Amino acid sequence: MSQQTPRETSEYVVIGAGLAGSAAAWKLAQRGYEVTLLERTTPANATSSSHGSARIFRYAYPEPFYADLVKQAKSGWDELESIVGTQLINPVGAVDYGPTRDPRNLANILEQVGIEHELLGAAEARERFAGIAFDTEVLWQPGAGVIDAEASVLAMVAQAKKHGARVENNWPVKSIESTATGYRIHAEDGRTQDCAKVVVAAGGWLPRLLGNLSLPSGFVSGIPSFEVFQEQAFHFPYADSVPESMGAWPTYIHKAAEFQSYGLPGGRDADFRGQKVAEYKGGRIMKDASEQDGVVSAANRERVINYVKTFLPGLIPVPYAETTCIFTSTPTEDFILDETNGITIMSPCSGHGAKFAPLLGDLAADLATGAAGVPQVFRPGSRAASLLV
Template sequence: MESFEYVVVGAGLAGAATAWQLAARGHDVALLERTTPANNAGSSHGSARIFRYAYPDAFYTGLVLQAKNGWDELARLSGKQFITPTGAVDYGAVRQPERLAAALSSHGIEHELLTATEAQGRWGQIAFDTDVLWHPGAGVIDAHDSVDAMVAQAVAHGAALHNDWAVASVKGAAGDYILTSEDARAVKAANVIVAAGGWLRQLLDSLSLPSGYLAGMPHIEVRQEQAYHFPYADQSSNETWPTFIHKREGWQAYGLPGGSDANFRGQKVAEYNGGKILPSAADQDGLIDPVNRRRVIDYVERYLPGLTPEPYAETTCLFTNTPTEDFIIDRADGITILSPCSGHGAKFAPLIGQFAADLATGIGPVPEQFRLAARAIAAGAR
């Protein structure tokens, strides 16, 4: 039976980043992936994820600044850029552009607050209904290429990548775990990092975690989200499209220039958390809800005049949500749980890998709001 110092479960953005960090520090690492890295059944597939600094909480804005250093390092090592600059616009009565601007100001990040009329003059392809926050440092992440690059860095530093290795259980104690696959293979590990995304829920009871720790785990909601690619109304136009988040009462939409998986022909548009809730990632069926499709088409007709309201491509993906939309990065005995989620984890991937590696090796702290003990104390205070 193979034996490793650290075994990382899941080769999406979070797991790949963690394996890269651990291997680059000289640790003996295996990366176990249930199919292949960044596969279509997970949350890290495709070529279009939003990179942005705008958050209502300045805490997250600061984390994006830290994460950008990791993206720059990955680009330097790989000789390839993974973030295409586009800028971003945020608007809508619930989005509160002024609050976002305050968070950006606290970190010295370039931005502008525009009236709806001023914004319409710049981006006539979008119909704005409130004041607008513009920050030019935003862009689009190629998630699939990023995973491939981080896995390549991990392997280059000696990590072992095991594809088609679906973990069924983790048994044992710190320093001596046995991971068993669904087809009865096994590896040993002194430490385990679980970055299973939408599969975390179904794995929890199969992990060798203290019962009290499991009792403190927040509810994890898995959704099968839907995204649609709409063609540009004028394919010959040189108009530059920013990414956008539009949030009003009862509705949140987001969009970004589609990547290579949709032939760069239009905008990827979706309703945030508009998909059905699943028992676990294993229950996804990849089917588009026609009611959701109609809702998004109606939105495009009303608010995105620069697009033809007929999707030329559509896809599903997984969102794994916590009640607060905060991440889980925590450790019990020799097992580290790593669940960046709620649809906004991609931009933090290099930093999440650093946090997880620091926590698993004991050399550095993790923000307290990602730790389960801190969550429990906060919940008790409420």
Template sequence: MPESSEFVVVGAGLAGAATAWQLAARGHDVTILERTQPASHDGSSHGSARIFRYAYPDEFYTRAVIESKSLWDELDRASGLELITPYGAVDYGPERQPEQLARILAETGVEHELLSAAEARARWPHIAFDTAVLWHPGAGVIDAESAVNAMIEQAVKRGARLLTGWNVSRVEKRRSGYRVVSDGWETRDAGNVIIGAGGWLPSLLGQLPLPAGFLARLPEFAVRQEQAYHFPYRSDDGPWPTFIHKGADIQTYGLPGGRDAGFAGQKVAEYNGGKFIPSAAAQTGLVDPVNRQRVVDYVRKYLPGLDPEPYAETTCLFTNTPNEDFLIDRTGGLTIVSPCSGHGAKFAPLIGQWAADLATRTGDVPGRFRQATAKVSAG
């Protein structure tokens, strides 16, 4: 007879690890099933460099970052680590609207400055600013892989079990709950199942016992194989702040590359510049030379403090919803967590808290994330 758990969490990326941590911390019986290993390198949560920032054009998200930061601090205390390195952030560009971002930070009490382009160039001469610039020093860089491992460690300390090399092929509805089946015919029974499969979610949806109406109302998921490049600093003035630059023809982001880049350069990428793929299973890990040239040309024009020849490059996954809101929704004993549309890392502990609240029926999540059931209510 298969082993049984109160909760099974599928996927040990940031969302799954955070959910398992929150559930285990509340005393629940939790098993984590991971396809390969936590923070897998062909997933969305690997490596040491994700942007942590407060600046959003939507006040809801800024307030959610503030709430999430208290949970990051709790995880730091429990793990003895510093998972967010404070580098600060600059936001600029004609489509980024730094003045609007500054108003929201002022309303939410987040420390910031609004600088002219000339003032910003004097402070950071290695960046060719083309508009006013928002600076907020509380931003920084998340070590995503270490964060996943820290959350898994905290969950395991509280009794959770981690099973690796466990690739879920389907979930079956049973009289008293669910049976999770691997592609090697291993099974695990559960009262409740939380799916945090990231870019694998689109190919797994058809193998879940979801009601037809719920499945039909889920948002369309667009998986992209993104690419990022590491450019060396020309002089010993690194590390730089993180940045988001939104121009009329390209939106880019950059951050100190950390361990991923040997602490020697800035990670720069075009936001949503990668090709669409059906699911994570279709990724190739190959960088598009056209995109590489676009980013090299961008660096040459806007980042004079970098050598425009990348010394390292990588691919990663973004799994987007049409409006870039997350998905945290529930039907029966099945909870689907994320996708995070390329900006979820900073919210990971809070996403875990929301998902645990929903899965245990002890709380709810913001209605904008219940994209399937909210439409039922609206209808």
């Protein structure tokens, strides 16, 4: 009689080792749960949304809800930096401006939630940040900065492993089926993994997986449609190469009716010598992340170059490097953090989720274990399902 190979089992499985998934695995393992983290390729890989060294950490939001969440998230970043002994957020500060950004309203919001800030006139801001041609009042946030996404993912994965989590790389998930004791997760190559509960943090691959997760139809009907963009970012060299001048560049968000742009010091991604500049939602829309091809749009490149010529005179308007990345968005730009029958869906997307990673790990752990709830705005599936009862 042949002996069967024992099937892998785990109390919790987290699917996806990006910023969201690695945070969830860390927090679950930190609380003493048995955790397996399944990653499609490797943590923070170049085809994911969490690679590279440059993501914006900012407090400015047009409503107190998200601004206060950033304040809470900062405590999680401080904890992680203290544990690993490495700086993960470079505090370069941030400026927000533009006719449709409404810096004055943003300043009022930050005043409400107790975040240090300053509202500057355009001329005063130009004197302070000579490389940027401001066209409105400017909100300055000295506590903002740049997240090293890759280092953060690797730090949280390491912490998850330190607390006993098992990490499986090159484990692309195809589907989940319910079993008598929980769920069986199927890989694209036929491997399986059994568990009691699942956290799905699949990023740009979530739209592809949703129909194969053993979720109730009423729950799935409430999940909003996703737009998955292949965004493009361009690195422009600083015109003034003096280290002090290069180090004085903040992150920025500039919104006008005809063009929305964001930029930040590129860090390792740009050999520490340039600013990463992008058009907000300027890439092509895909069905899911599997359709990415890494090809930069010539038209998008031209639009960004023209923007740099007009609004960023402190940069040489010739990109020396360029890249694509995955940007997944919901119609309202709210996150999805919802649970049903032991499956937690975690999609802190819409281009602004990175800064919340440690907090979202705690929220996902709360929701998955039943320890506490999460804001109802993050639970569209549960709201939809309740209407069908």
